[in-house]
Amino acid sequence: MTLVQSMTLEKNTRSNRVIDHIKGKKGGPTVVFFGGVHGNETAGVFALKNVFGEIRSQKTQVNGELYAISGNLGALESRQRFQDEDLNRIWLPERIERIVINNEIHHNEENELNQLYLLVQDILKKSNPPFYFLDLHTTSSDTSPFIVLNDSLLNRKYASNYPLPIILGIEEYLKGALLSYINELGYVSLGFESGRHDDNKAIKNSIDFIRYSLTLTQSLDASGREVKRLMGEIAKSSKVSQKFYEIYHQHDIEPENDFEMYPGFANFQMVPKGTNLALVDGVALKATKKRQIFMPLYQKQGREGFYFIRPIPKTWLWLSKKLRRFKVDHILVKLPGVDWETDKKDTLMVDQRVARFFTKSFFHLLGYRARKLDKNHLVAKNRESASKHEEYTKTLWFNQ
Ligand SMILES: [Zn+2]
Numbered sequence: 001m002t003l004v005q006s007m008t009l010e011k012n013t014r015s016n017r018v019i020d021h022i023k024g025k026k027g028g029p030t031v032v033f034f035g036g037v038h039g040n041e042t043a044g045v046f047a048l049k050n051v052f053g054e055i056r057s058q059k060t061q062v063n064g065e066l067y068a069i070s071g072n073l074g075a076l077e078s079r080q081r082f083q084d085e086d087l088n089r090i091w092l093p094e095r096i097e098r099i100v101i102n103n104e105i106h107h108n109e110e111n112e113l114n115q116l117y118l119l120v121q122d123i124l125k126k127s128n129p130p131f132y133f134l135d136l137h138t139t140s141s142d143t144s145p146f147i148v149l150n151d152s153l154l155n156r157k158y159a160s161n162y163p164l165p166i167i168l169g170i171e172e173y174l175k176g177a178l179l180s181y182i183n184e185l186g187y188v189s190l191g192f193e194s195g196r197h198d199d200n201k202a203i204k205n206s207i208d209f210i211r212y213s214l215t216l217t218q219s220l221d222a223s224g225r226e227v228k229r230l231m232g233e234i235a236k237s238s239k240v241s242q243k244f245y246e247i248y249h250q251h252d253i254e255p256e257n258d259f260e261m262y263p264g265f266a267n268f269q270m271v272p273k274g275t276n277l278a279l280v281d282g283v284a285l286k287a288t289k290k291r292q293i294f295m296p297l298y299q300k301q302g303r304e305g306f307y308f309i310r311p312i313p314k315t316w317l318w319l320s321k322k323l324r325r326f327k328v329d330h331i332l333v334k335l336p337g338v339d340w341e342t343d344k345k346d347t348l349m350v351d352q353r354v355a356r357f358f359t360k361s362f363f364h365l366l367g368y369r370a371r372k373l374d375k376n377h378l379v380a381k382n383r384e385s386a387s388k389h390e391e392y393t394k395t396l397w398f399n400q
Pocket of ligand 1 (some may be wrong): 037038041137138
């Protein structure tokens with residue numbers, strides 16, 4: 001049992017790796033929530049205890065199975081983001097193989113990953129589809145609640161049911177997140193950021209999010225009125241318009257850097273050209289253009305200083321949906337210098353001489369994530385091909 005103290009120090013609770021697991025009498029989806037993947041983000045753990053406790057005490061009928069899981073137990077106990085390494089940056093295939101298969105466990109977070117990995121695999125083996133993985137976080141700056149996700153059409157479609165801003169493409173910048181790993185397995189997965197770490201509203205926002213998610217996934221039967229009420233509460237919590245945004249810049253903090261954000265920036269804030277953003281090694285870093293700032297860092301631990309985001313035009317969202325559905329990539333391989341990497345036809349190998357005619361956003365449009373392989377080649381991996389669409393086709397949200 002791990003003692004978890006809320007960041008406001010007003011509450012404490014005890015938690016195991018599995019906070020709770022409820023199996024309904026009737027069939028249905030399997031919904032897995034994570035809280036405290038970052039140990040200083042305790043709101044999710046308290047919210048999960050609250051909702052699952054209420055389901056038990058009111059004997060609410062559950063369809064399928066619900067899991068509430070603690071992420072980083074060691075860091076939750078010590079009330080820090082992580083102990084040795086960020087648990088939400090190490091879910092990379094080679095790393096997982098070393099930890100889980102070869103049992104090369106050198107520090108606390110590798111041990112946490114090992115336990116979480118085995119638990120997730122066990123759930124996928126024993127429980128029934130459709131699967132949903134929802135990860136609860138909080139931020140170090142003031143923020144209106146929002147959703148982050150890996151950009152697949154399946155995730156987009158699911159997430160668009162929440163009256164919240166949705167941020168696409170974080171996986172391009174931030175490597176090794178738990179949700180990216182799960183998304184690559186093909187399941188619906190998204191992150192919910194409920195507020196500032198020590199803001200009491202973060203717990204309330206997480207509770208509303210969990211309850212609404214349970215109705216959206218049809219794990220709980222709810223009246224139309226109750227669904228509307230929950231949607232209203234979530235919409236009320238948000239001060240940002242319900243739009244899709246994309247990340248187009250991340251400020252990396254190198255280990256040798258001394259980084260300090262100027263005080264007072266809130267998430268989603270528009271900053272005019274020339275604004276001092278942060279002190280990097282004692283030098284003021286200014287906005288070279290008008291920017292919309294995202295996740296400014298106001299804590300010691302963390303390697304991402306801030307991001308810039310912009311709203312995605314509706315036409316772009318529409319076009320990318322069409323292009324992905326019509327599999328334009330299958331036409332692309334007819335071009336000289338573009339080939340499938342293997343017969344699986346999910347990864348393109350592009351000759352640099354050809355690749356320079358394409359922008360990163362062009363690959364995004366087609367649902368590909370591009371990275372430089374060597375100086376002659378670019379490899380672009382399709383994020384759509386893994387999606388397990390067929391598991392979700394009978395759900396209400398999929399058919400809306
Ligand atoms: Zn977090």
